[in-house]
Amino acid sequence: MTLLTFRFAPSPNGELHLGHAYSALLNQKLARAAGGRLLLRVEDIDTTRCTPEFEAGIFRDLEWLGLDWEEPVRRQSDHFTDYQSVLDRLIREELVYPAFMSRGDIRAFIADSEKRGRDWPRDPDGVPLYPATDKTLPMTERKRRIAEGAPFAWRLDVEAAMARVGKDLSWSEFSDETLSSTRAVEARPQDWGDVIVARREIPTSYHLAVVVDDALQGISHVVRGQDLFSATGVQRLLQEILGLKQPRYLHHRLILGPDGRKLSKSLGDTGLAALRQAGASPDDVRRLVGL
Template identity: 80%
Template structure:
């Protein structure tokens, strides 16, 4: 019998806060209830912001909370070759294209469109969709720009990608922490437009790395915050395109700050290290987050 596998996957680009504590403790609880495994994964593809100091802080905070996990820990920065192989496959199948427009060019294009009375579409996070004019560039022009080291990102051609998958793309979502019932959620990856799947200097993005990591680690249950609910549609699409297994999902409630917004690593007063230094105990933390 295959053990159910859960994972907690923070990024070492800041200190863990109360929201991370809730997600980590919930993953541990659900794994224990299911008699399953709990993995810790370090999502450090952002090599400019992620540091060894923040990573050490993650281990320190989780150990203080009383969490234990299997070793060795998977670090995304050690697996760029695996992500590159998946990216090469998407390139070969013409599912992605090099996108050269800068942020300034995107803003200017959208502003000009607005002058003509057209409302530009936005993704679920409120970010304007990429104009995707680069899809019309001839192959020769693309190669010339790449050869001249023009900055670009690999973007998923959402229209082509959706045409490759079977109808009725969905995912299985648990209705609560007991995992006693699930419901089918219709995936809407097209709401995100032509999302970035890799950078020129880093052969992956969050979306591409997370689906590969979950598959390679045998993750059966993804338990994470409600803020990633809509992004699941993009990840389900990538799983289908790459022939990866589909985990089951549970998107838990968010721990909000005093202003009602979701917590950020920039909110020092809700950081676990600061709360520990202020004299709080792990029991105080659990009570504070209603756990």
């Protein structure tokens, strides 16, 4: 019998807050209830913002909370070769293309389009979709720009990928936090446009790394915040074109601040280290997050 496998996957680009505590503790609770496994993954592909100091802080906070996990911990920065091999396959199969437009180029292109009366489409986060102009560049021009060192990112050709799949996509979503019932959710990767799957200097992005890691680690249940619900459509598409097994998903409630917005590392919201230093106990944290 295969054990159910859960994971908690923080990024060491800031201090953990109450929202992270809730997600970590919920994963532990569900893994224990199922007699399953809990893995810890350090998602540190952003080598400019992620630091050893923040990573050490994550371990201190999780140990203080009483979290336990299987060793070894997977650090994404140690596995760029895994992502490179998958990226090479996507390149060979012409499911990605090099995108050369800078943020300024994109803004100018969209502003010009909107001047001519076209409302530019936006993704679920409100970000304008990437213009499709780079997809029409001849291969010789793409190679010339890359050889000359032009900055670029690899973007998924969502239209081509959807055509390759040839069917509607969905995922299995638990509809409560006891994992007692499920529902089918329509996956709409097209809502995000041609997302970045890798950069020139780093052979992956969040979307690509997470589906590769979940498959390699045998993750059966992905339990994470509601803020990632819509992004699951992109990951389902990647799973399908790469032939990876689909986990089951639960996108849990978010822990909100007093002003009603979700907590943020960048704003230093309700950091666990600060709570600990102020005399809070792990039980206090559990009460604060509703566990």
